[in-house]
Amino acid sequence: xxxxxxxxxxxxxxxxxxxxxxxxxxxxxxxxxxxxxxxxxxxxxxxxxxxxxxxxxxxxxxxxxxxxxxxxxxxxxxxxxxxxxxxxxxxxxxxxxxxxxxxxxxxxxxxxxxxxxxxxxxxxxxxxxxxxxxxxxxxxxxxxxxxxxxxxxxxxxxxxxxxxxxxxxxxxxxxxxxxxxxxxxxxxxxxxxxxxxxxxxxxxxxxxxxxxxxxxxxxxxxxxxxxxxxxxxxxxxxxxxxxxxxxxxxxxxxxxxxxxxxxxxxxxxxxxxxxxxxxxxxxxxxxxxxxxxxxxxxxxxxxxxxxxxxxxxxxxxxxxxxxxxxxxxxxxxxxxxxxxxxxxxxxxxxxxxxxxxxxxxxxxxxxxxxxxxxxxx
Numbered sequence: 001x002x003x004x005x006x007x008x009x010x011x012x013x014x015x016x017x018x019x020x021x022x023x024x025x026x027x028x029x030x031x032x033x034x035x036x037x038x039x040x041x042x043x044x045x046x047x048x049x050x051x052x053x054x055x056x057x058x059x060x061x062x063x064x065x066x067x068x069x070x071x072x073x074x075x076x077x078x079x080x081x082x083x084x085x086x087x088x089x090x091x092x093x094x095x096x097x098x099x100x101x102x103x104x105x106x107x108x109x110x111x112x113x114x115x116x117x118x119x120x121x122x123x124x125x126x127x128x129x130x131x132x133x134x135x136x137x138x139x140x141x142x143x144x145x146x147x148x149x150x151x152x153x154x155x156x157x158x159x160x161x162x163x164x165x166x167x168x169x170x171x172x173x174x175x176x177x178x179x180x181x182x183x184x185x186x187x188x189x190x191x192x193x194x195x196x197x198x199x200x201x202x203x204x205x206x207x208x209x210x211x212x213x214x215x216x217x218x219x220x221x222x223x224x225x226x227x228x229x230x231x232x233x234x235x236x237x238x239x240x241x242x243x244x245x246x247x248x249x250x251x252x253x254x255x256x257x258x259x260x261x262x263x264x265x266x267x268x269x270x271x272x273x274x275x276x277x278x279x280x281x282x283x284x285x286x287x288x289x290x291x292x293x294x295x296x297x298x299x300x301x302x303x304x305x306x307x308x309x310x311x312x313x314x315x316x317x318x319x320x321x322x323x324x325x326x327x328x329x330x331x332x333x334x335x336x337x338x339x340x341x342x343x344x345x346x347x348x349x350x351x352x353x354x355x356x357x358x359x360x361x362x363x364x365x366x367x368x369x370x371x372x373x374x375x376x377x
Contacts, residue, residue: 060179061135061176061179061180061182061183062133062134062135062176063134063135063136063137063180063183064100064104064134064135064136064137065137066137066138066140068104069103069104069107069108069136070104070108071107071108071111071123071137072111072112072115072122074121074122074139074143075115075121075122076121076122077121077122077143078143078144078152078153079142079143079144080126080139080141080142080143080144080145080152080153080156081153082141082142082188082189082190083188083189083190083191083192083194084154084155084156084184084189084190084191084194085154085190085191085193085194085195086151086154086155086156086194086195086197086229086232087155087156087158087181087190087194087195087196087197087221088147088148088151088155088156088157088158088196088197088198088199088202089158089159089160089196089197089198089199089208089212089216090125090147090148090157090158090159090160090199090207090208091159091160091161091162091163091164091207091208091209091212092106092110092128092159092160092161092162092163093163093206093207094106094109094110094161094162094163095162095163096131096161096162096163097130097131097132097161097162098130098131098132098170099132100130100132100134102132103130103131103132103134103136103161104136106130106161107123107128107136107161110123110128110161111123114146120146121146122138122139122143122146123138123139124138124145124146124147124157124159125138125139125145125147125157125158125159126138126139126140126141126143126145126147126156126157126158127140127156127158127159127180128158128159128160128161129158129159129160129161129169129173129176129177129180130161130173130176131161131162131169131170131172131173132172133172133173133175133176134176135176135177135179135180136161138157138159141156141184141187141189142189145157147159147199148199148202148203150233151202151229151233154229154232154233155197155229156184156190158177158180159208160173160177160208160212161173163209164208164209164210164211164212165206165209165210165211166209166210166211167211168211168212168214168215169211169212169215174215181194181221194221195221195222195223195228195229196216196219196221196222196223197222197223197226197229198212198213198216198222200213200275200276200277201224201226201275201276201309201310202226202229202230202310204276204277204278224275224308224346224348225346225347225348226310226348227310227347227348227351227352230310231351237312237352237355237356237359238310238311238312239311239312239313239314240277240280240281240307240311240312240313240314241314242314242315244281245281245284245285245313246281246285247284247285247288247300248288248289248292248299250298250299251292251297251298251299252298254298254299254316254320254321255320255321256319256320256321257318257319257320257321257333257334257335258333259318259319259364259365260364260365260366260367261333261334261335261360261365261366261367261370262333262334262367262370262371263332263333263334263335263370263371263372263373264334264335264336264337264357264366264370264371264372264373265332265334265335265336265337265372265373265374265375266337266339266345266353266372266373266374266375266376267302267336267337267338267339267375267376268338268339268341268342268343268344268345268375268376269283269287269302269305269338269339269340269341270342271283271286271287271340271341271342272341272342273308273340273341273342274307274308274309274340275308275309276309277307277309277311279309280307280308280309280311280313280340281313283307283340284300284305284307284313284315284340287300287302287305287338288300288315297323298323299315299316300315300316301315301316301322301323301336302315302316302322302336302337302338303315303316303317303318303320303322303335303336303337304317304335304337304338304356305337305338305339305340306337306338306339306340306345306349306352306353306356307340307349308340308341308346308348308349310348310352311352312352312356315338318335318360318363318365319365321333322336334370334371335360335366337353337356339353339376343376344376345376357370
């Protein structure tokens with residue numbers, strides 16, 4: 001009887017141990033399954049993240065310091081007052097780059113050219129934007145640039161690596177520029193109300209290329225009016241003489257003005273506006289052709305023409321009178337200033353015209369209390 005009871009007890013213990021082992025095995029299987037799911041999920045997440053990071057369009061702003069592109073140290077340094085309110089866009093007029101390796105090569109070549117051939121103290125620009133979607137530090141936020149003479153102390157010079165006369169910069173390059181501007185505002189290096197200008201708006205140049213310039217005109221910070229920037233630079237009035245806009249000689253000897261002039265008349269040219277010297281030269285030449293060939297004038301019928309590029313184009317100048325529209329009209333013995341455009345002059349053109357008339361007073365060509373007749377409105 002005792003042997004039978006002992007046998008039953010042993011069987012029960014063995015069954016309990018077996019059940020315990022099964023439960024432990026099941027728990028281990030579930031634990032392993034959960035761990036496998038977690039590992040697989042984590043691996044999938046990292047694979048997804050790597051895929052996203054490999055796509056340049058998803059990258060955050062990437063700025064390569066001078067040490068990363070192996071830039072030479074500057075030979076001199078002048079501090080740039082910050083925050084800066086003006087940004088001037090250039091292109092490098094070189095081949096572009098779409099990889100970091102090629103962009104670094106371009107950076108080194110540009111710096112070498114600027115320092116060795118142009119005798120600059122460093123690469124001219126504050127930052128350069130590569131076609132790889134990365135930003136390359138030139139003079140950075142704190143150094144005055146040499147990207148545009150006279151504007152180094154009042155602006156940031158940003159260059160897009162490449163030539164954008166016939167092709168626009170890729171979206172990656174434009175995006176990197178905009179991210180850089182946001183970063184500049186965030187760091188208080190760039191004024192929150194900054195303005196963007198094209199190199200060609202301030203000098204006779206193709207830069208930053210027609211395609212990039214057309215794109216810039218749609219940027220919310222682009223400014224067509226360069227008056228405020230010119231005033232910061234204290235830039236003198238710029239005249240484009242007749243020889244520079246390839247004027248025809250007058251048909252006959254023109255009548256003299258009675259000096260000093262007592263009256264000034266503003267007129268719109270009723271032509272398409274212009275914002276670069278190249279386009280303004282074309283407008284002024286077309287005006288002269290129209291006046292001579294179709295209106296039977298002796299010459300372009302303005303003493304001066306103010307373009308949208310901020311230049312003054314010399315027509316008949318200070319000393320010669322313009323002609324009346326018809327024999328019935330009374331001769332106007334005064335200066336006629338034309339504003340290139342279809343309607344009223346811009347504020348920039350008005351500012352230039354005021355400087356022009358102030359110079360006329362200094363030269364003794366215009367009385368200080370002259371009468372102004374504004375027909376451009």
